[in-house]
Amino acid sequence: MALDRFNTKKYSTVIATIERSAGNESVGDMWTESRTYPLDATLKQVLDWAAIDCSGRLTLTMDKSSVVAEEGK
Numbered sequence: 489m490a491l492d493r494f495n496t497k498k499y500s501t502v503i504a505t506i507e508r509s510a511g512n513e514s515v516g517d518m519w520t521e522s523r524t525y526p527l528d529a530t531l532k533q534v535l536d537w538a539a540i541d542c543s544g545r546l547t548l549t550m551d552k553s554s555v556v557a558e559e560g561k
Contacts, residue, residue: 495550496527496550497556498550498555498556499527499550499551499552499554499555499556500526500527500551500554500555500556501524501525501526501527501550501551501553501554502524502525502526502527502529502534502548502549502550502551503522503523503524503525503548503549503550503551504522504523504524504525504534504537504538504546504547504548505520505521505522505546505547505548505549506520506521506522506538506544506545506546506547507519507520507544507545508520508521508544509544518544523537524551534546534548
């Protein structure tokens with residue numbers, strides 16, 4: 489399945505990654521932060537975390553290490 493990497497029945501956790509910075513393009517620091525959320529977390533919870541000093545891109549991806557065991561196995 490081509491979109492299996494986004495299968496919410498296969499994975500149980502989402503990773504949110506945000507680009508942050510302090511200062512400006514000449515003088516300052518840039519870094520990324522990540523946080524994991526269960527699939528039942530609300531978008532508001534993710535955005536509340538991301539909005540603190542948000543200066544870059546917010547990326548959400550399925551946590552490939554959170555494979556849910558198939559029933560009957």
